[in-house]
Amino acid sequence: xxxxxxxxxxxxxxxxxxxxxxxxxxxxxxxxxxxxxxxxxxxxxxxxxxxxxxxxxxxxxxxxxxxxxxxxxxxxxxxxxxxxxxxxxxxxxxxxxxxxxxxxxxxxxxxxxxxxxxxxxxxxxxxxxxxxxxxxxxxxxxxxxxxxxxxxxxxxxxxxxxxxxxxxxxxxxxxxxxxxxxxxxxxxxxxxxxxxxxxxxxxxxxxxxxxxxxxxxxxxxxxxxxxxxxxxxxxxxxxxxxxxxxxxxxxxxxxxxxxxxxxxxxxxxxxxxxxxxxxxxxxxxxxxxxxxxxxxxxxxxxxxxxxxxxxxxxxxxxxxxxxxxxxxxxxxxxxxxxxxxxxxxxxxxxxxxxxxxxxxxxxxxxxxxxxxx
Numbered sequence: 001x002x003x004x005x006x007x008x009x010x011x012x013x014x015x016x017x018x019x020x021x022x023x024x025x026x027x028x029x030x031x032x033x034x035x036x037x038x039x040x041x042x043x044x045x046x047x048x049x050x051x052x053x054x055x056x057x058x059x060x061x062x063x064x065x066x067x068x069x070x071x072x073x074x075x076x077x078x079x080x081x082x083x084x085x086x087x088x089x090x091x092x093x094x095x096x097x098x099x100x101x102x103x104x105x106x107x108x109x110x111x112x113x114x115x116x117x118x119x120x121x122x123x124x125x126x127x128x129x130x131x132x133x134x135x136x137x138x139x140x141x142x143x144x145x146x147x148x149x150x151x152x153x154x155x156x157x158x159x160x161x162x163x164x165x166x167x168x169x170x171x172x173x174x175x176x177x178x179x180x181x182x183x184x185x186x187x188x189x190x191x192x193x194x195x196x197x198x199x200x201x202x203x204x205x206x207x208x209x210x211x212x213x214x215x216x217x218x219x220x221x222x223x224x225x226x227x228x229x230x231x232x233x234x235x236x237x238x239x240x241x242x243x244x245x246x247x248x249x250x251x252x253x254x255x256x257x258x259x260x261x262x263x264x265x266x267x268x269x270x271x272x273x274x275x276x277x278x279x280x281x282x283x284x285x286x287x288x289x290x291x292x293x294x295x296x297x298x299x300x301x302x303x304x305x306x307x308x309x310x311x312x313x314x315x316x317x318x319x320x321x322x323x324x325x326x327x328x329x330x331x332x333x334x335x336x337x338x339x340x341x342x343x344x345x346x347x348x349x350x351x352x353x354x355x356x357x358x359x360x361x362x363x364x365x366x367x368x369x370x371x372x373x
């Protein structure tokens with residue numbers, strides 16, 4: 001009887017501890033959500049924009065039989081390049097103006113200190129004269145005071161030299177024949193732009209072979225992918241809640257893949273092999289998106305910032321997309337801008353879907369970069 005009472009008491013305390021842990025976790029999560037509501041709202045907006053871009057891409061692929069992801073990427077990256085380039089030039093001018101103001105203020109401050117030290121020296125010289133005009137021995141106090149003024153001037157010069165040396169240690173590189181100044185080597189940005197361009201190329205190409213639902217849900221695979229790459233490249237540690245969230249994403253991808261292989265999705269034009277190929281395209285694209293997020297974070301936080309990243313990614317993304325469009329998509333480009341396709345995909349509808357997709361694509365890249373501020 002006593003053993004039964006003890007076991008029931010232990011189980012009750014265990015249930016109470018679990019309930020307390022769950023309640024405290026939910027309370028902390030709610031407080032964290034309220035404190036970071038802007039970030040959550042931005043994330044929901046970016047997700048909505050990405051869904052709209054995917055929907056317009058699927059309409060072009062299913063209704064108009066046009067699939068040209070590199071062409072869409074090229075126009076989106078071109079918009080990002082123009083906007084990012086203008087913002088980067090404006091930022092460079094502001095930084096140069098601030099640096100000139102700081103240098104002027106330091107020079108004026110140094111000049112005022114020199115004038116004060118000279119005035120103190122004149123006062124010392126006047127103190128050394130007696131009433132009859134004869135010189136007296138310099139007092140120990142005046143000698144120490146002049147020594148302190150010289151030491152303060154030397155310390156000011158040393159601090160100015162150290163600050164100028166620290167500014168000079170920030171390495172910069174000219175880009176486009178000196179038109180822009182960047183803080184990392186250009187091929188770093190080119191590699192990140194290549195990773196992102198391939199990620200979105202595969203994701204939007206997957207709409208040709210698989211369903212919209214599968215592609216959109218598979219994008220969640222970018223979360224555990226980013227966690228793995230941050231662990232490998234940035235040595236970042238995660239709590240058990242982060243790991244649980246990544247496991248839930250992985251389980252959702254597995255269930256979605258299994259159901260997508262058994263349920264008909266209205267893709268009568270795609271065979272089972274092409275259907276699996278579309279699923280693989282979406283999964284690989286999501287993994288590359290996770291790698292792109294991690295490498296973009298490294299470049300933004302350790303080197304040039306968000307504006308520089310936007311411009312460089314837009315510039316190299318445009319060049320990479322032009323090369324891929326030339327190699328793989330000339331037929332689809334001609335079909336995209338052809339006038340006589342007939343209903344329901346006349347030229348007005350195609351151009352509307354095309355421009356809406358490009359604008360959403362550019363807004364998606366801009367929104368994702370704002371998370372790194």
